[in-house]
Amino acid sequence: MVSLPFCGEGKEVRVREIKGGKRALERLSSLGIYPGAKLEVLNTKGGPVLVKVGESRIGLGFGIASKVFVEEER
C-alpha cells in the first residue's frame, strides 16, 4: 500500500483506504474516489496529483492526496 503522491505515473491503482476526516472522505467519495474505486494516476510531478476516475480527471492537492492509500493493479 502506498499513498497517492508516491505512485508511478500511468499506473492503474485501486483505493484501499482513505485516512482523512469526515469531510475529506465525503468530498472524495462524491468525486468517485472511495475505498474500492479504480483510478489511473496521470500526473504526480511535484505538488498536486492528477488522477483519472472513469472519464473524468480529478486534481488533488498534495495534502489530501497523501491521505489516499492505494494498491497497484496488475
Place this chain on the structure above:
Amino acid sequence: MGKLKVAFVGNPNVGKTALINAIAGTKLKVGNWPGVTVEKKEATVKVDGKELYLVDLPGVYSLSPFTIEERITRDFLLKERPDVIVNVVDSTNLERNLYLTTQILELGIPTVIALNVWDEFRSLGYSLNLDKFEELLGVKAVPTVATKGEGVKELLRLITEEEIPIPKPPTYSQDLEYFIKKVEPYVPKGMPKRWTSLKILEEDELILKELSDKSAQAVKGILRELESFFGESGNSVVAEERYGFIRGVLKQTLREPVGKKRTLTDVLDAIFLNRLLGIPTFLLIIYLVFKLTFDGSGPLIDWTDGFINDFVAKWVSAAISGLPEWLQSLIVDGIIGGVGTVLTFVPLLLFLYFFLALLEESGYMARAAFVMDRLMRVIGLPGKSFVPMIIGFGCNVPAIYATRTLESERDRKLTALLVPFMSCGARLPIYALFTAVFFKEHQAEVVFSMYVIGIVVAATVGVLLKKFFFKGSAEAFVMELPPYRIPTLKMLWTSISVKLGAFLKKAGTVITATMVLLWALINVPYGAPPKDTILGKTASAIAPLFYPTGIKSWEPVAALIPGTIAKEVVVGALGQLYGVGEDEEEGEEKSSFTQDLKEQVVGFGQAVKDSFVAMFGSFKTGVFEVESEEGPVSKAISKAFTPLSAFSYMVLCLLWIPCIVTLGAIYQEFGTRLTLASITLTTIVPYVVSTLVYVGGRLIGIN
C-alpha cells in the same frame, strides 16, 4: 393549474446551464442566490399550454452540506420541494454522476434523468441498455446533447405530458438496510424518511443538529453499533454501498469501449500540466489575457470617454445653457460625468469577460488552479486567486469580478480585500508626477518599488486577515479538471452579457450616485475658492491627522477624496487645489451637431482599428508606459513636499481607498459589509504603512 416547478440538478460541468438555455433561450434570467455570490439561473416558459418554472441549481457532487453550492441545492430540494427534478448527468462519467443520483432518488420527488453529452458518449464507444437502465433505477431517462438542443423536445414532452412517478430508492445490503430501519423512527417530521435516514448514517452534521436531545442520544448509539459492525465510519459504509449499487446497475447496462484512445485532453494536459512547462505556460497565457484586455479595450475606452465628454456633454451643455450655472455644472460634471465613468468601463469589462469566459469554458482555468496551487497556498489562497491579483495590476474593477472564478466564498472575499493593493494603471500618473519632480534619476526604480510595496502589503495583510478574520485553511484542493472544449460563441456571449448587465444595473447606479455626491463635496458652496468648499474645510480639519505620514498641508489630503473618482484625478485635483489650475481649453471651434456626430462615428471606426493594432501589433503591452509632463503642478509640489514625504504620499495613494468603481464592484459582488471592511482596510493600512515609511525614513536620516 399552477406552475410546474422543475429543478435542474447535477454535477458541475455537465451542461445543466446549456440544457436550461436550450429550453428557455432568451427567457433565462440570471441573478444571485440571496446573500451569496453564487449565480442563480431561472426561467418561466410555456410549453403546450403548461407553465413551467425552471431553476438551475448550483452544480454539486453530493447533497452533503459542505460547500455553499451544496447547501443551496440541498435547501432548495428539501424546503421548496420542486414538482419535478431533472437530474442532468454526464453520460461519459456515469459511475461518478450516479452517486448524486442515488441521493436524489431517495428524496421522494418525481425525477427524470437527462443523459447529457450523449454524442461524446457514443463517439467514445460506449453503449447503454436504456430500457434496463430505466428499469433498474426506476426513472425515465432521456439522452440529450444540450449544446445542440438534441433531446430537449423529448425531455419537455416527458415533463409536461406524463405523470412522472416518484422513483423507488436504491436498495442496499441487508446489513445496511437493518441500520436504515433502525434510525428511521428518529427522522424529524417533514423530512423525506429514507434520504434523511441515510444522511444520519452518513453523520450529516446539519441533520444531527436538528434532532432532539433524546433522538440524538439514541442515534449516537446506533452509529456506534454500525461502526463496530462494519469496522468503518458510517460515512464510508454508505459511500461504498452507494457505489456498490451503481456498479450493479452499470454492470447490467453499460458497455465500455475496449482499449483507450489518447484524447486531445491528454495531449494538452501533457503540456499545460507539465512540471517544467506548466508555470511558464500559465504566465504566458495570463500575460496574453492581460495584454489583450487592456491594450484592446484602451482605444475604445478613450472613444467612449471622448463621446461622453466632447459630444454628449457638449451638446447637453448647449441645450441647457439657460439654466443657472451651478445646475449646469451638476448635470454636466456630476450626472453625465458619473454615468460616463460607468460607461467607460464597459469596453474593459467586455474584453475581460470575453477572455475569462474563454479560459473558463475551454477548461483551462481549472488547469491554472492546479498549476498555481502550491505557490499561492503559501499566503493561504488557492492557486486560482492568482488570476484576479494579476488583472488588478491593469485595473482593480475587472479584478474584483474575476474573483468569481474562485470556488469558496471565503477565498473570494479574502482575494477581493487584497486586490485594491495591486497598483492599477490609474495610479501611474501620480507616480509619474512625483517621480519626475523628486526622483528624476531613478524614476523607473521608484515606480517599480510601488508595485513591490503593493504586493508585499497584500501578502502581509492576507496573512493577518487569515489569522484573525478568515480562520480555517484554504479549501483543500480537490477539483475536477473538465475535458477541453471549444466554447461556442453563444455560450461566451451569454456569460458576457449577463455580467455586463449586472454591472450596469447594480454597480452603475451606486457609482453614479456617489459621483453626484462627490460633485457636491467639491463644488458646494458653488464658486467658492477650494479652501472654502466642504471638501476644503473637511480636509483642513483632518489634515493634522496626516502629519505622521509626512504630509504637512491640507491640499494633498483633500486631493485624496476626488482621487476616489479615479486615482489619476489626484493629479488634476492637486493642480486645482494649489490654485494653478489646468490651462483653459483653447477657444473651441464652432461645429454643427451633425458634424460632431459624424466625427464620433468615424472616431469609433478608428478606435476599433486601433484596438486591433494594439492587440496584435506587438507582443509588449502598453499598460506600463509612463507619460510625464512638466507643468505648473510640478512646481507647486516641489515646494510642498520633500523627497521622503513625496514617497510617503505615493505609498498613501497606492494603498488608499480604491476608486469608486472598484468599491461599486465590491458592493455588487459582496454587499455592504465587505465594502465597509474594504474601506476600513484601505484607510488604516495606507496610514500605517505611510507613517512607517516617513518615520523610518527620518530615523535613518532621509529627508
